Amino acid sequence: MPATNLLQGTLDLLILKALALTEMHGLAISHRIAQMTGGTFQVKPGSLFPALHRMEEAGWLSAAWGESENNRRARFYRLTAAGRRQLKSETEQWETIALAIASALQAS
Amino acid sequence: MPVLSRLASFGRNLFARPRVERDLDDELHACLDELTDEKRRGGMSAPDALRAAGIDFGGMEQVKEEVRQVRSGRMLEEFLQDLRHGARTLLKNPAFAVVAVLALALGIGANTAMFSVAYGILLRPLPYADADRLAVVYMRYFPRDFAFGTMCMRDYLMWKDNNHAFQNPSLFQSLRMDIGGHEGVPEQVQGAKVTAGFFSTLGVPALIGRTLAADEDRPTAASLALLSESIWRRRFGASSAVLGQTILVNGSPATVIGVMPTALRFPRRDTEVWTNLTLVPPTRYGPWFYRGVARLNPGVAMQQAQSELNHIGLRMMQQNPFYKRLTLAVLGLRDAVLGVTLKPAILVLAGAVGLVLLIAVVNVANLMLARATVREREMALRLSLGASRGRLVRQLLTESVLLGLMGGAAGLALAWGGIELIRVWNPGDLPLIDSVRLDGAALAFMVFLSMLTGILFGLAPARESARAELNATIKEGGRSAAASRARRRVRSALVVAEIAVSLMLLVGAGLLLRSFVKLQGVSGGFTVAPERILTILISPGNRKYNDTTAGLAFYQEVLRHARSVPGVEAAALTDSLPPDRQGDADTFAIEGQTLSPGDIDPIISDVTADPEFFHALGIPLLKGRSFSSHDTQDAAPVAIVSEGFVRRFLNNQQPIGKRIRQSGPGFGNNWLEIVGVVGNVKYLGLTVDTDPAYYMPFAQNYGARMFLVVRSSGDATRLAPALRREIQSIDPGITLAQVSTMQQALQVSVSQPRFDTMLLALFAGIALLLAAVGIYGLIAYSVAQRTHEIGVRMALGADRAAVVRMVVRQGATLAAIGIVLGLAGAFGLTRLLRTMLFGIDVTDPWTFLSAPAAILIVVLLATFLPALRSTRISPVVALRYE
Numbered sequence: 001m002p003a004t005n006l007l008q009g010t011l012d013l014l015i016l017k018a019l020a021l022t023e024m025h026g027l028a029i030s031h032r033i034a035q036m037t038g039g040t041f042q043v044k045p046g047s048l049f050p051a052l053h054r055m056e057e058a059g060w061l062s063a064a065w066g067e068s069e070n071n072r073r074a075r076f077y078r079l080t081a082a083g084r085r086q087l088k089s090e091t092e093q094w095e096t097i098a099l100a101i102a103s104a105l106q107a108s
Numbered sequence: 109m110p111v112l113s114r115l116a117s118f119g120r121n122l123f124a125r126p127r128v129e130r131d132l133d134d135e136l137h138a139c140l141d142e143l144t145d146e147k148r149r150g151g152m153s154a155p156d157a158l159r160a161a162g163i164d165f166g167g168m169e170q171v172k173e174e175v176r177q178v179r180s181g182r183m184l185e186e187f188l189q190d191l192r193h194g195a196r197t198l199l200k201n202p203a204f205a206v207v208a209v210l211a212l213a214l215g216i217g218a219n220t221a222m223f224s225v226a227y228g229i230l231l232r233p234l235p236y237a238d239a240d241r242l243a244v245v246y247m248r249y250f251p252r253d254f255a256f257g258t259m260c261m262r263d264y265l266m267w268k269d270n271n272h273a274f275q276n277p278s279l280f281q282s283l284r285m286d287i288g289g290h291e292g293v294p295e296q297v298q299g300a301k302v303t304a305g306f307f308s309t310l311g312v313p314a315l316i317g318r319t320l321a322a323d324e325d326r327p328t329a330a331s332l333a334l335l336s337e338s339i340w341r342r343r344f345g346a347s348s349a350v351l352g353q354t355i356l357v358n359g360s361p362a363t364v365i366g367v368m369p370t371a372l373r374f375p376r377r378d379t380e381v382w383t384n385l386t387l388v389p390p391t392r393y394g395p396w397f398y399r400g401v402a403r404l405n406p407g408v409a410m411q412q413a414q415s416e417l418n419h420i421g422l423r424m425m426q427q428n429p430f431y432k433r434l435t436l437a438v439l440g441l442r443d444a445v446l447g448v449t450l451k452p453a454i455l456v457l458a459g460a461v462g463l464v465l466l467i468a469v470v471n472v473a474n475l476m477l478a479r480a481t482v483r484e485r486e487m488a489l490r491l492s493l494g495a496s497r498g499r500l501v502r503q504l505l506t507e508s509v510l511l512g513l514m515g516g517a518a519g520l521a522l523a524w525g526g527i528e529l530i531r532v533w534n535p536g537d538l539p540l541i542d543s544v545r546l547d548g549a550a551l552a553f554m555v556f557l558s559m560l561t562g563i564l565f566g567l568a569p570a571r572e573s574a575r576a577e578l579n580a581t582i583k584e585g586g587r588s589a590a591a592s593r594a595r596r597r598v599r600s601a602l603v604v605a606e607i608a609v610s611l612m613l614l615v616g617a618g619l620l621l622r623s624f625v626k627l628q629g630v631s632g633g634f635t636v637a638p639e640r641i642l643t644i645l646i647s648p649g650n651r652k653y654n655d656t657t658a659g660l661a662f663y664q665e666v667l668r669h670a671r672s673v674p675g676v677e678a679a680a681l682t683d684s685l686p687p688d689r690q691g692d693a694d695t696f697a698i699e700g701q702t703l704s705p706g707d708i709d710p711i712i713s714d715v716t717a718d719p720e721f722f723h724a725l726g727i728p729l730l731k732g733r734s735f736s737s738h739d740t741q742d743a744a745p746v747a748i749v750s751e752g753f754v755r756r757f758l759n760n761q762q763p764i765g766k767r768i769r770q771s772g773p774g775f776g777n778n779w780l781e782i783v784g785v786v787g788n789v790k791y792l793g794l795t796v797d798t799d800p801a802y803y804m805p806f807a808q809n810y811g812a813r814m815f816l817v818v819r820s821s822g823d824a825t826r827l828a829p830a831l832r833r834e835i836q837s838i839d840p841g842i843t844l845a846q847v848s849t850m851q852q853a854l855q856v857s858v859s860q861p862r863f864d865t866m867l868l869a870l871f872a873g874i875a876l877l878l879a880a881v882g883i884y885g886l887i888a889y890s891v892a893q894r895t896h897e898i899g900v901r902m903a904l905g906a907d908r909a910a911v912v913r914m915v916v917r918q919g920a921t922l923a924a925i926g927i928v929l930g931l932a933g934a935f936g937l938t939r940l941l942r943t944m945l946f947g948i949d950v951t952d953p954w955t956f957l958s959a960p961a962a963i964l965i966v967v968l969l970a971t972f973l974p975a976l977r978s979t980r981i982s983p984v985v986a987l988r989y990e
Binding site: 025026027044045046047049050051053054056057058059068072073074075 | 111131141143145165175
């Protein structure tokens with residue numbers, strides 16, 4: 001299945017959403033995104049990790065070392081308060097845009 | 109907080125780099141392992157799983173680099189990387205680095221020093237409140253033709269009555285003052301008499317005590333004195349008890365009311381005592397001792413003030429027919445303090461030093477271009493490994509700016525030394541030299557200049573390197589013929605520019621040098637060697653010597669004591685001395701010559717001298733007799749005139765027996781009979797062309813303050829202590845001042861031309877040195893590059909002489925082009941020197957011939973060394989050289 005090219009803003013939103021319920025490590029985030037989007041978005045490490053580090057530096061995520069489900073050391077990411085606010089505002093923004101584009105496409 | 113988190117990661121990225129990198133490595137490997145595990149759980153064999161996971165994951169290093177790219181502080185990190193790389197590259201090639209840093213240090217150092225001088229003298233705000241609004245007012249009129257001359261009290265009162273442009277015009281007079289009293293040995297210092305508004309006009313408050321009150325220039329006001337901080341420390345031990353104390357100023361008591369801070373350096377830099385000038389209502393015109401200083405009223409421009417003064421000047425002329433062509437000139441305070449000659453000189457020197465920097469920059473650019481050839485392969489390799497061209501340019505620029513800053517830092521040391529040198533060269537002569545220092549402004553200038561030069565000499569080579577043709581460069585083993593030919597053309601053009609610019613500087617320096625030599629060769633008009641003449645200004649101090657009889661007796665004693673000192677061959681008295689310590693100048697009339705209408709009596713130097721004066725200095729007596737002991741107060745008044753006087757005013761007629769008189773207002777009908785003619789003496793300075801003068805005998809024209817002139821059998825400086833002792837044994841209250849040999853006086857009188865000449869010569873020397881290094885570098889490099897070709901030529905039978913000719917011709921061609929361009933530039937630029945030259949024209953042929961010759965010699969020398977080396981190339985070695 002061909003992976004759709006991700007727009008940067010979309011990737012950020014998807015990562016924030018993936019982490020909304022629980023903390024996760026990188027690979028799990030990638031799986032979670034694929035699962036949430038029904039396989040439409042396959043995030044490669046080359047895009048995922050730069051995004052995670054960028055968002056961590058922006059203060060939306062915090063990271064800590066922990067144990068994975070397979071007893072491996074892994075770096076776990078979780079949303080900060082700023083990240084939650086960001087998720088909320090990006091969601092609203094996305095809904096506005098999606099609605100606008102949908103109605104534009106439906107117009108005859 | 110997002111900002112805090114960004115700052116924290118910025119700090120981590122910069123300072124905890126190894127940990128950040130290790131974390132990244134761990135995280136990515138953990139992810140890869142996790143992925144591999146998943147594949148194996150899906151049923152793959154271990155090697156297959158590893159491979160599949162690797163493919164899914166992508167390149168480990170690429171992912172890492174992607175992460176690094178988004179980190180904050182990335183730009184800074186890259187910059188530091190470039191810096192480290194640049195420093196390493198420079199260290200790897202220390203010869204290049206040393207030559208480049210030295211060249212830049214010379215250029216930037218000279219410029220920083222010159223900037224400090226120009227800034228301190230021309231730009232730094234004067235230490236007076238709102239100094240732009242301050243102006244000095246001069247009077248110029250004929251016959252006393254001084255451009256920035258003085259006015260008398262009547263003129264001042266008229267100005268004050270009609271003034272609207274200025275607040276409270278004040279008057280001042282600069283003069284030497286003998287300071288004596290209980291506090292110590294009398295000494296002569298620079299002083300000023302000023303009216304009450306002087307200090308409030310300048311807006312300088314007293315350090316201790318007070319300044320003059322508004323009514324303290326009335327005729328009835330008590331005599332008051334203000335001291336400078338320097339004399340207060342020197343003579344009064346910086347004690348506040350000085351306030352209210354009485355000191356002797358020129359023999360009269362005055363009460364000290366205040367001490368002024370060092371910041372006050374007006375009317376002169378070395379003024380140490382200010383006394384109150386009392387405005388006694390004048391009964392006649394004269395004496396013309398005063399200049400005005402005033403603050404412009406708010407909203408009045410300098411030009412408006414000037415036009416008001418023009419009107420006042422016209423009225424002054426109408427009221428007094430003695431004044432012809434009178435103008436009142438107003439100058440801003442800074443221009444007044446600087447005088448008219450210094451500013452153009454400093455601007456010329458600043459321009460010249462800018463050219464020196466240009467040469468240094470060209471030189472380093474040339475070195476960089478040569479290195480660019482060597483580094484072509486490095487650049488090509490980095491490009492092919494994926495570095496962007498912009499990134500390469502940035503890296504090379506970082507390197508050259510680093511080089512520029514290193515040069516600037518070294519230059520700062522040079523600048524500091526240069527400024528100290530300028531201070532030593534100019535003991536007290538340059539006004540405002542105290543405000544010349546290396547400070548924040550100079551430092552900022554240096555850093556700016558360093559970065560600018562770094563970019564200037566780095567940009568072209570950097571762009572060129574980054575444009576490298578990948579394929580050609582790597583394939584041809586680092587020698588792309590077309591590129592290197594283009595580069596050689598650029599380098600040749602740069603060397604031509606260097607030669608042209610240094611020729612312009614050399615011509616300028618040559619002109620000043622020639623002019624200075626001429627100036628030094630000017631005779632002061634006396635034949636005795638200047639180092640054998642000692643002069644001392646004697647101020648008797650005690651007012652009883654103002655009486656002619658007592659004074660003459662006193663000076664007879666002075667001469668008797670002076671002649672008793674061993675080594676003294678002759679001793680004489682005068683009130684004027686060459687080269688520029690003239691005493692009086694006034695109008696005169698010749699009996700039987702009437703002025704045509706509209707004409708005016710000329711003003712010339714009038715000198716009071718005793719009979720020994722001409723003999724002591726060796727001024728030749730051309731006709732008639734010298735003064736003698738018979739020309740006493742009671743004898744018939746006589747005069748001696750100079751050769752120039754006879755030529756200019758007597759049409760070369762027989763002068764002996766003709767009569768002249770001083771003709772200014774206030775002089776009676778006192779005719780003097782001319783009894784002799786002497787040679788011309790330069791009383792108005794060495795540069796003044798004709799200086800006619802007339803002399804009156806001391807006994808018939810007594811003045812209390814006289815120069816003692818002593819001719820010694822050897823070095824005159826050794827006589828000073830003995831003479832001082834002898835004269836003070838007559839009366840300990842006598843003030844002795846300005847003790848110096850004629851040699852020293854001549855040196856001081858040419859100190860500004862000497863300053864200009866030495867600086868410009870220094871700059872031209874640096875320029876020439878840099879140009880020589882530049883052309884040597886170019887030729888040596890081109891010989892090295894052509895080793896192969898030269899080897900072939902020699903193998904085919906070219907002899908050594910032919911090879912030398914070929915190499916030298918290359919240098920000579922560049923020199924010829926540079927010289928032609930440089931001469932054209934010099935013809936245009938040396939016009940700026942016109943006011944600084946004496947005795948030669950700006951197109952002086954001697955200079956315009958010898959400067960190119962000097963350049964040619966230097967260029968040929970710089971070419972000859974590599975040419976000689978080329979002949980030692982053995983064909984066998986050369987052909988194997990690849």
